[in-house]
Amino acid sequence: MPKRKLRNLEVSAIGLGCMGFSHGYGPGPDKNEAIKLIRQAYDLGCTFFDTAEGYGLGSNEELVGEALKPIRDKVIIATKFRVADSEYGSKKKTLRSVRSHLDASLKRLGTEHVELYYQHRINKNVPVEEIAYCMGELIREGKILGWGQSQSTEDEIRRAHAVTPLTAIQSEYSIMERMFEKDVIPACEELGIGFVPFSPLASGFLSGKVNADTQYVGDDVRRVITRFNRENILANQSLLDLITRFAEMKGATPAQISLAWMLHKKDFIVPIPGSRKLERIGENLGAADVELTEEEFTQIEAELAKIEVHGNRTDEDIAKLRWLK
Template identity: 60%
Template structure:
């Protein structure tokens, strides 16, 4: 497994997004199996693991903490927190309380990367950055970042406390952050991490248009999984299939290799041994400059149908 830099953090080129073990994609993974899978991913070279306090109300952090405790010194651990808009305490007090609770669940005395899970519109980013700087000075986190920010929020926050990484949804299906936010991160030396790098699995090409999703599976509300949009987005899968056949890889590996070619670290969810082998194997798939250019040109001619929004995902709370 090759490595990449997120500012001063050295991570495996492909990380593991751990949310799906606990919620978001149907039935949670059985406890012992989830632990086995995380440790197997580490054996295969993955050193970057991502979770959040909000995933299954903290249970995902507890699961990740249990799985990774024996190898804590060998991995880079990232978690995230939401800051309640109605909490009138100083931002530092709120963040320290949240991080302290996360550290207990994660069975560690520090995390390597602590994200603001979503940028609060009612709290100045400068206040958050200043508080994060204090947490870094105290050794509770080695670095910090924002998830889904605007370019302006990145620049203003970074000017107060330099950021380690910016996390955003990024894949062949979602490239809006490439317009201004990612270029700003490049300019400022901030690493870029891609969540949902395979568009919630769509780009693996393994889902049928008549698939049925239940429970808290986000694919119930992500519009790109509407049957008509899946059919309309078939040209993206055809493009991936073309290059996968030519290079002896899978469509998922081509998608991840394309992201890596941009200097972005993807953190796909992986809930089966075969998926871990496939996704981590993408680090060994390289695109030539000409292949990359031709893929970019082909993508520029395609229209993407449907998307993934926080507002749509919030609808799951009211669905049976």
């Protein structure tokens, strides 16, 4: 597996998003199977694993910690925090709150530090500079090696980075969601910050295995993500036809072409697709070996420019899931 740099952190070119082992995509594997799959991902070359305190109410961190314990010194762990409005205030109060969240995560992960600690979403009521100050203190304490933001704007990135340099930005990015190409990704390139796309396969849409009759149940976020509406699945067929055509040309899969396109874009982009089947994990990690020529990449870009993407994924839509039976 090729390696890439997120500022000063060296990671596998493709990581593993672990959320789905605990929630978000319907019933998953049992604990023992999940641990086995995470370790098999490492055997396949993955050294970058992503979790968060909010995934499964902390159970995902416990799972990831247990799975990676035998190889802890060989992997990079990223986790995330959110704190309520009442936990912010003075720098001292905010630092106390963030440190409390981090200590709880470290306990669940069974480790003394994490390599990368993200603010899960920007709280618009709290200056990003205040969070950046706290991250600097945690870095000095040795509890984290670097920090990041999620779904942040260029302005928020620049303001925070000026206080404590950012290691990575984790935001949604895929062939179907390219809103950060205009300003955020160029800012990351300028400032030496890594960019870590979540949902790089558009929640599985770009695998080519979704059809208009696919049904989702339980806590599966695809129940409320509009790109999975029947009419949007049909409307987006031209996009799937494009990546399928290139997949056949390259002897690859649509998912691998989607990830290879992303890897070709910039050398500081490290996607973290999630999957709960060994075959899919191997397929996704194998995308690091699929190289697009400059001509092929240009062709794909030209064709994408002609295609309108229907539907999207928003936090507001996902929040509706809690009200569905």
